[in-house]
Amino acid sequence: MDTVKANGITLAYRAWGPEDAPPVLLLHCRGADGADWTQIAERLVTGERPRRVYAPDLRGHGRSDWPGRGTEAGAGEYAYEAMRDDMLGFVAALGLDRVDVVGHSLGGAVAYLLAQQAPHVVRRLVLEDVPAPMPLDPPRPPAPAPDTDPPFDRAMLRATDEQRNVPDPLWWDHMGRITMPTLLIGGGPTSAIPQEEVELLASAIPDSRLVTVGGGHLVHEARPREFLAAVTPFLEGPGVTSRTPS
Numbered sequence: 001m002d003t004v005k006a007n008g009i010t011l012a013y014r015a016w017g018p019e020d021a022p023p024v025l026l027l028h029c030r031g032a033d034g035a036d037w038t039q040i041a042e043r044l045v046t047g048e049r050p051r052r053v054y055a056p057d058l059r060g061h062g063r064s065d066w067p068g069r070g071t072e073a074g075a076g077e078y079a080y081e082a083m084r085d086d087m088l089g090f091v092a093a094l095g096l097d098r099v100d101v102v103g104h105s106l107g108g109a110v111a112y113l114l115a116q117q118a119p120h121v122v123r124r125l126v127l128e129d130v131p132a133p134m135p136l137d138p139p140r141p142p143a144p145a146p147d148t149d150p151p152f153d154r155a156m157l158r159a160t161d162e163q164r165n166v167p168d169p170l171w172w173d174h175m176g177r178i179t180m181p182t183l184l185i186g187g188g189p190t191s192a193i194p195q196e197e198v199e200l201l202a203s204a205i206p207d208s209r210l211v212t213v214g215g216g217h218l219v220h221e222a223r224p225r226e227f228l229a230a231v232t233p234f235l236e237g238p239g240v241t242s243r244t245p246s
Contacts, residue, residue, distance in 0.1 A: 001063060006089030007082070012063035013056035013090070014038075017045030021052040023099045024235065025091070027107025028055070029218075030160055031152055033062030036104075040220050043228055049236055054099075056090055058083050058107065060156035068155040078159035080106075080171075084113040091121055100235050102126040104220065105193075106160060109133065109171075112205075116177040125180055126231055129187040129217050131197035132204065133167035140165055175204035182207060183234045185227065188214035 001012050014034045024044060026037040034055030041053040057064040060078050068077035076082075087110060091099055101122050103111030108130030115122045143157040184202045186195050195212070202210040211230045215222030 003063075004090060004093045006093050007086045009059055009065040009067055009086065011056050011059070011065070011086060011090055013054055014041070015052070015054050016041045017050050017052040019052060021045075021050045023052045023054060023096050025087070025099045025101045026053060026055040027087070027101065027103040027111050028058065028061070029105035029107055030156075031061070031150070033057040033151060035062075037220070039224055040102075040228065043224070044232070047232060051100075051235070054090075054094070056087070058110065059086055060153040062151055066153040066156075068159070069153050076159075078153070078156045080109055080113055080160070080163055081168075083110045084117060087111075087114050088118055088121065098123040100124045100126070102128065102231065103130065104128040105130060105217065112175075112178060112201075113171065115180060115182075116171075116174045119177060119179050122180050124235055124237060125178065125182040126185065126234065127182065127201070128185045128219055128227075129191055129193050129198060130184070130201060131193050132201040133171040134197065134200070135167065136165045172204070175201075176206060178205045179207065181234070181237060182209075183231065184208060184210040185219055185230060186210060186212035186214075187217045187219050188212050190214070190216040192217050 001014055003010050003012050028036045034057050037055040044051045044053050060066050098121060101111045108127040115125050140161055142161055182205045184198060186198045202208050213219050213223055213226045220227045
């Protein structure tokens with residue numbers, strides 16, 4: 001693994017593929033880390049059009065910094081917006097120009113916030129089983145504490161639960177800022193995410209389409225072949241560019 005300084009913290013990341021190939025940024029779900037994407041990354045770099053794949057550990061996860069660790073005020077350290085700014089700094093620190101971004105669940109929310117904030121950075125966007133940012137009623141109960149030390153900061157669970165229950169209204173209001181082509185992947189009826197919320201998100205993004213692959217919430221793990229069959233041709237659309245030299 002490599003590390004890079006971005007947005008005032010150290011981010012650990014995995015990378016695959018030729019350094020001069022068109023870049024893809026993969027953002028994992030809550031509680032996972034960049035290794036979650038290994039199977040998908042290995043296939044993206046061996047296709048007819050190889051890609052350079054980056055899979056960072058989000059803050060509070062894996063080997064990236066846990067800035068809220070051991071504090072009662074960790075919520076502010078794990079705001080979705082902080083994770084968005086981390087990724088904007090990550091792209092800049094690696095000398096990338098425009099990237100394709102694939103985000104799953106929490107990583108998908110970070111991805112659409114990045115696309116809203118910096119549409120010039122995101123060429124194409126893929127959101128895997130990501131719900132619309134609407135207040136939850138009833139609210140999601142607090143995540144149970146793991147029995148053993150988890151590979152993530154427990155303060156991150158509290159913070160992301162709070163924001164998932166009551167998202168910033170601007171997240172929804174700014175969906176029209178996502179101007180790049182966007183593909184939404186649905187996990188189908190066995191997903192813990194209500195699929196009508198995925199459909200609602202798709203309806204709010206101007207240039208988007210929704211494909212239901214199925215397999216539940218962990219689509220890319222449960223059905224990697226079908227996931228790639230939808231995502232790969234989408235990412236090979238017009239305008240693919242190679243890495244900008246540092």
